[in-house]
Amino acid sequence: MDSIIVTGGGPLSGTIPIAGAKNACLTLMPATLLSDEPLTLTNAPRLSDIRTMTQLLESLGAEVARLSDGLVLSMSSHILNGERADYDIVRKMRASILVLGPLLARQGHAVVSLPGGCAIGARPVDLHLKAFEAMGAELDLRDGYVHAKAPAGGLRGGIVDFPFVSVGATENALMAATLARGTTVLKNAAQEPEIVDLAHCLQAMGAQISGEGTDTIEIQGVDRLHGATHRVVTDRIELGTYMLAPLIAGGEVTCIGGKRSLLEAFCVRIEEAGAIVTESAEGLTVRRGNGPIKAVNVETEPFPGFPTDLQAQMMALLCTAEGTSVLEEKIFENRFMHAPELTRMGANIEVQGGHAKVMGVSKLRGAPVMATDLRASVSLILAGLAAEGETTVGRVYHLDRGYEHVVAKLSGVGANIRRVKEDG
Numbered sequence: 001m002d003s004i005i006v007t008g009g010g011p012l013s014g015t016i017p018i019a020g021a022k023n024a025c026l027t028l029m030p031a032t033l034l035s036d037e038p039l040t041l042t043n044a045p046r047l048s049d050i051r052t053m054t055q056l057l058e059s060l061g062a063e064v065a066r067l068s069d070g071l072v073l074s075m076s077s078h079i080l081n082g083e084r085a086d087y088d089i090v091r092k093m094r095a096s097i098l099v100l101g102p103l104l105a106r107q108g109h110a111v112v113s114l115p116g117g118c119a120i121g122a123r124p125v126d127l128h129l130k131a132f133e134a135m136g137a138e139l140d141l142r143d144g145y146v147h148a149k150a151p152a153g154g155l156r157g158g159i160v161d162f163p164f165v166s167v168g169a170t171e172n173a174l175m176a177a178t179l180a181r182g183t184t185v186l187k188n189a190a191q192e193p194e195i196v197d198l199a200h201c202l203q204a205m206g207a208q209i210s211g212e213g214t215d216t217i218e219i220q221g222v223d224r225l226h227g228a229t230h231r232v233v234t235d236r237i238e239l240g241t242y243m244l245a246p247l248i249a250g251g252e253v254t255c256i257g258g259k260r261s262l263l264e265a266f267c268v269r270i271e272e273a274g275a276i277v278t279e280s281a282e283g284l285t286v287r288r289g290n291g292p293i294k295a296v297n298v299e300t301e302p303f304p305g306f307p308t309d310l311q312a313q314m315m316a317l318l319c320t321a322e323g324t325s326v327l328e329e330k331i332f333e334n335r336f337m338h339a340p341e342l343t344r345m346g347a348n349i350e351v352q353g354g355h356a357k358v359m360g361v362s363k364l365r366g367a368p369v370m371a372t373d374l375r376a377s378v379s380l381i382l383a384g385l386a387a388e389g390e391t392t393v394g395r396v397y398h399l400d401r402g403y404e405h406v407v408a409k410l411s412g413v414g415a416n417i418r419r420v421k422e423d424g
């Protein structure tokens with residue numbers, strides 16, 4: 001197991017290329033199961049989650065080729081020879097549940113392991129299942145698996161009214177509905193850029209979809225989808241993460257490929273805290289304005305609100321802000337596990353239920369800390385960028401799920417950061 005060692009310093013200067021979005025790629029890849037023709041994704045990120053999804057698709061009979069240093073994924077599921085997504089793969093990555101909709105739509109049956117909870121909360125999949133039921137599927141939950149069967153003649157269109165917004169359930173239902181008979185309407189649908197990206201890819205494959213990016217998506221089922229080539233949208237969470245680096249360590253960084261429209265609510269919050277954000281054709285450039293970073297309050301919400309996947313990193317910034325900030329986590333029940341680790345670095349944070357009160361301190365101090373999940377890991381690296389001395393972040397495998405070349409990207413703008421084997 002590797003660790004990352006960061007020595008506080010600064011200021012940072014230069015450019016960081018932003019990768020294709022993990023969370024878009026993880027739903028675009030299962031879309032290949034909807035067609036017997038090849039789907040090619042460009043701008044794919046080089047991440048362990050993508051390798052896990054590759055393994056899952058291959059277990060179902062798809063062929064996945066990684067070309068051009070892994071940035072191009074070419075997938076083909078000419079023949080599906082499996083219907084079972086095994087617990088051994090699903091437990092590694094919750095996004096595995098996204099094969100259920102495509103399998104059910106294409107071959108009329110599927111057996112997919114229930115993902116179970118994870119470090120940030122219980123994370124049930126009941127909304128995914130209710131959507132398939134609204135399309136006529138019969139579901140049986142036994143032995144830890146969902147056994148799903150479409151009605152004779154295949155899934156049929158239906159009205160799916162989500163009681164609250166779910167990104168994954170919207171994606172799963174959207175994919176399934178492309179091949180259902182008749183019209184499906186998804187109400188209270190998620191509006192994330194990754195949903196829009198999935199809709200664009202499905203449209204390129206011949207799907208009839210309207211309303212993507214709003215809370216009502218309408219899908220007119222078609223008999224078959226064909227192959228396509230699609231470029232994966234920019235990773236707005238990686239983008240936001242690296243935008244925080246110069247605010248914490250000082251300096252100026254341009255995130256290549258960044259667009260404000262992907263992260264408006266986040267940009268507004270960091271500007272309130274004292275950031276200067278400039279958009280150009282190249283990307284987003286960020287630096288501190290005159291004066292210290294100021295405390296701000298943050299509530300996580302579905303898009304277009306402030307993303308939960310940037311809450312930990314924002315907390316790292318606010319640890320040394322002037323004043324007291326309150327962060328409210330409204331998406332996941334247990335997503336403050338970075339707080340005790342930041343406290344080990346000298347932060348002053350009180351967590352109560354879904355709220356974290358962060359009393360700004362003048363400086364953090366380096367310490368050995370433990371990554372508990374993906375975004376928590378990177379928040380500790382960000383905190384380490386300006387901390388006094390050395391911060392060693394353990395359990396870096398969490399980080400590898402969602403950040404490619406993190407050491408190269410941050411050392412490229414002048415950070416003192418290296419990766420070592422756990423035993424030295």
Ligand SMILES: CC(=O)N[C@H]1[C@@H](OP(=O)(O)OP(=O)(O)OC[C@H]2O[C@@H](n3ccc(=O)[nH]c3=O)[C@H](O)[C@@H]2O)O[C@H](CO)[C@@H](O)[C@@H]1O
Nearest residue numbers: 023095123124125126127128165166167168169309331332
């Ligand atoms: C691979 C991927 O894209 N992951 C993202 C996706 O996760 P994911 O798709 O799992 O997140 P959801 O939007 O579904 O979850 C939102 C909330 O709804 C709850 N819920 C969800 C489905 C369900 O059937 N029942 C239910 O109760 C969840 O426990 C959570 O509290 O969106 C999250 C919210 O933006 C992000 O943090 C994740 O990074």
Ligand SMILES: C=C(OP(=O)(O)O)C(=O)O
Nearest residue numbers: 023094095309374375402
């Ligand atoms: C929570 C995340 O991912 P996942 O839904 O795959 O656990 C994330 O990307 O921050």
